[in-house]
Amino acid sequence: MSPTEGLTVTHRRYVPHSHAHYGGDLVDGAYGLGLFGDVATELLIRTDADEGLFAGYSSVEFVAPVQAGDVIEATATLVRVGNRSREIDFEARVVCRAAPHRGPSAADVLDPPLVVTRARGTVVAPAR
Numbered sequence: 001m002s003p004t005e006g007l008t009v010t011h012r013r014y015v016p017h018s019h020a021h022y023g024g025d026l027v028d029g030a031y032g033l034g035l036f037g038d039v040a041t042e043l044l045i046r047t048d049a050d051e052g053l054f055a056g057y058s059s060v061e062f063v064a065p066v067q068a069g070d071v072i073e074a075t076a077t078l079v080r081v082g083n084r085s086r087e088i089d090f091e092a093r094v095v096c097r098a099a100p101h102r103g104p105s106a107a108d109v110l111d112p113p114l115v116v117t118r119a120r121g122t123v124v125a126p127a128r
């Protein structure tokens with residue numbers, strides 16, 4: 001087992017209302033995949049001193065919708081180190097969500113966070 005297996009990186013960001021794409025202020029699923037690309041980039045910088053290139057996803061599940069106004073966090077966990085391939089588990093969770101029934105700027109912390117997307121993918125590092 002590689003000493004870097006199990007390493008986890010988390011990014012957190014606010015989902016701007018300009019990203020709402022579907023009815024009900026929903027955000028497209030690709031938004032979450034964009035977060036996964038960024039968090040995988042930091043993971044590869046930490047393991048390989050290089051951003052790497054995303055080769056593909058073996059699975060993606062959209063478990064619950066993401067809404068404009070959410071605060072979302074994306075986690076990447078390194079699960080397998082190949083020669084140049086790095087297999088990564090991803091999870092995105094909503095940690096804060098708007099509460100429009102209380103007013104236009106009202107929002108709550110979600111405890112526990114709401115899991116919205118899970119995925120597994122492979123990023124490829126350059127040959128050393």
Ligand SMILES: C/C=C/C(=O)SCCNC(=O)CCNC(=O)[C@H](O)C(C)(C)COP(=O)(O)OP(=O)(O)OC[C@H]1O[C@@H](n2cnc3c(N)ncnc32)[C@H](O)[C@@H]1OP(=O)(O)O
Pocket residue numbers: 037038040041044051052053054055056081082083084085086122123124
């Ligand atoms: C961090 C996020 C970054 C991004 O989002 S970048 C934007 C999106 N991605 C891209 O534009 C990448 C486009 N694709 C490519 O440039 C190439 O395509 C790759 C560099 C990803 C791979 O090409 P090659 O270097 O020629 O691959 P190989 O020498 O055939 O394999 C190297 C290792 O990578 C594994 N691998 C290759 N393709 C896949 C795949 N599609 N799914 C899973 N694994 C893959 C292999 O098995 C092997 O692994 P082993 O070195 O550990 O033996």
